[in-house]
Amino acid sequence: MPFKRYVEIGRVALVNYGKDYGKLVVIVDVIDQNRALVDAPDMVRGQMNFKRLTLTDIKIDIKRVPNKKTLVAALEAADVKNKWESSSWGRKLIVQKKRASLKDFDRFKIMLAKIKKAGVVRQELSKLKKETTC
Amino acid sequence: MAPQQRKPHVCRNPDLIRGVGKYSRSKMYHKRGLWAIKAKNGGAFPKHEKKAAAAAPAEKPPKFYPADDVKKPLVNKRKARPTKLRASITPGTVLIILAGRFKGKRVVFLKQLTSGLLLVTGPFKINGVPLRRVNQSYVIATSTKVDISGVNVEKFDDKYFGKKVEKKKKKGEGEFFEAEKEEKNVLPQDKKDDQKSVDAALIKSIEAVPDLKSYLGARFSLKAGMKPHELVF
Numbered sequence: 425m426p427f428k429r430y431v432e433i434g435r436v437a438l439v440n441y442g443k444d445y446g447k448l449v450v451i452v453d454v455i456d457q458n459r460a461l462v463d464a465p466d467m468v469r470g471q472m473n474f475k476r477l478t479l480t481d482i483k484i485d486i487k488r489v490p491n492k493k494t495l496v497a498a499l500e501a502a503d504v505k506n507k508w509e510s511s512s513w514g515r516k517l518i519v520q521k522k523r524a525s526l527k528d529f530d531r532f533k534i535m536l537a538k539i540k541k542a543g544v545v546r547q548e549l550s551k552l553k554k555e556t557t558c
Numbered sequence: 559m560a561p562q563q564r565k566p567h568v569c570r571n572p573d574l575i576r577g578v579g580k581y582s583r584s585k586m587y588h589k590r591g592l593w594a595i596k597a598k599n600g601g602a603f604p605k606h607e608k609k610a611a612a613a614a615p616a617e618k619p620p621k622f623y624p625a626d627d628v629k630k631p632l633v634n635k636r637k638a639r640p641t642k643l644r645a646s647i648t649p650g651t652v653l654i655i656l657a658g659r660f661k662g663k664r665v666v667f668l669k670q671l672t673s674g675l676l677l678v679t680g681p682f683k684i685n686g687v688p689l690r691r692v693n694q695s696y697v698i699a700t701s702t703k704v705d706i707s708g709v710n711v712e713k714f715d716d717k718y719f720g721k722k723v724e725k726k727k728k729k730g731e732g733e734f735f736e737a738e739k740e741e742k743n744v745l746p747q748d749k750k751d752d753q754k755s756v757d758a759a760l761i762k763s764i765e766a767v768p769d770l771k772s773y774l775g776a777r778f779s780l781k782a783g784m785k786p787h788e789l790v791f
Contacts, residue, residue: 528654528664528791529702532773 429479431460434486436504437477446517448508449477450499453489461489465496482507641674646699650706653678654698654778654791660687662777666704666760673716681757684764684774689753691719698778700791704770708759713752 429435435451444467453461455471462477463469469492484502486495499505508514526534570589571579581589596603647653651667653676665687668677676694680687764770780786 524788525790527702528700528778528789529652529770529773532776533769536769536772 429481431474431479432483433488434484434498436480436482436484436508437462438480439472439476440478441476442472448480448504450484450486450495451477452486452495463492463495465492465499480508480513481511640670640672641694643670644694644699646701647676647694647697648703650704652700652702652704652774653692654700655687655692655696656698657696658692660690662779663687664700664774664776664778665690665692666706666764666774667699668706668709668711668714668756671714671716675716677711677714679753679756679760680774681760681764682753683757683761684771689714689749689756691716698791702770702773704760705763705766706760708763709756711756 431451431454433451433453437449437451439445439447439449444464447464447467449462449464449467449472451460452463452469455461458475459471459473460477461469462472482502482504484498484504486498490498509518571581571586574580579586587593592603647667647670649667649669652664653667655661655663655665655678663680663685665678665680665685668679668689671677671691673691674694675691676697677689678687678692679689682688761771764774
């Protein structure tokens with residue numbers, strides 16, 4: 425199977441280890457076999473080992489090592505934020521974060537909602553069952 | 559201008575590192591203006607006359623010297639204070655009780671008593687927890703808050719919850735085997751009225767929030783997959 429996501433300048437990656445865990449960063453230059461120069465609008469440009477990055481499908485159009493201003497403009501132009509948040513990967517992460525930050529009262533309300541929903545589903549199912557048997 | 563209204567004075571000799579000031583002794587002498595004080599006083603630093611020591615009453619030599627030297631206990635200047643209240647516990651917070659008869663119950667925090675214990679109420683109608691004292695260590699504070707402004711908790715203190723002292727009766731021999739006091743420890747009516755008055759205002763503010771009533775009526779328990787160290791309360 426050929427590779428689909430390549431390390432290239434402009435590749436958006438997700439940090440999966442370390443101080444910036446969970447952030448989306450852009451690969452702005454390749455330093456050597458193991459490290460990339462990485463930048464994001466809310467962090468200082470710095471090097472990161474590839475092992476700390478997970479490549480995403482998103483790629484933006486930038487030249488090697490752009491200014492912060494140009495980088496931010498390119499990110500806006502490619503609409504990376506919305507693309508990420510509407511992708512299934514991005515949506516999963518958002519849901520995980522929401523679940524982790526639920527308070528005790530929220531968990532209770534969710535439990536009530538689940539029970540209600542299951543009740544409605546079961547009612548419909550029994551209605552359908554009645555129709556098919558009779 | 560009352561003297562208490564002076565601004566706090568900025569340090570004249572800031573630290574370069576701990577133990578090393580920015581200015582030398584001679585510079586500090588100049589900064590403090592000691593030269594000006596001396597000049598005002600004609601070349602010498604102003605001195606106060608020592609007050610004549612008040613004549614102490616003549617002490618008689620003690621009549622009795624103890625045989626062994628007894629060590630005096632060290633002076634203890636600590637004052638008893640109520641336990642420091644966690645920042646997450648404020649009046650109106652919903653707490654989860656972790657131990658005792660009401661373990662798992664979610665209750666409303668009213669105030670901290672002088673002994674350090676927390677005054678808490680169910681409300682009684684909702685989950686059966688009366689006005690009760692509970693220790694801060696046996697409680698998880700959630701971030702859910704109830705509006706407690708309509709509740710007056712001034713009259714409750716530790717004495718209110720203390721055991722009632724009964725007058726001692728002389729034990730007669732015949733009374734040993736009788737079930738002398740049949741009283742089943744009935745709760746006095748005024749305590750019931752206190753409970754009602756505290757809960758009335760509370761229940762109104764609880765019913766204003768959807769689902770809060772059933773939330774307080776339900777017990778908390780750990781289910782499968784819940785990791786307490788990862789839960790946000």
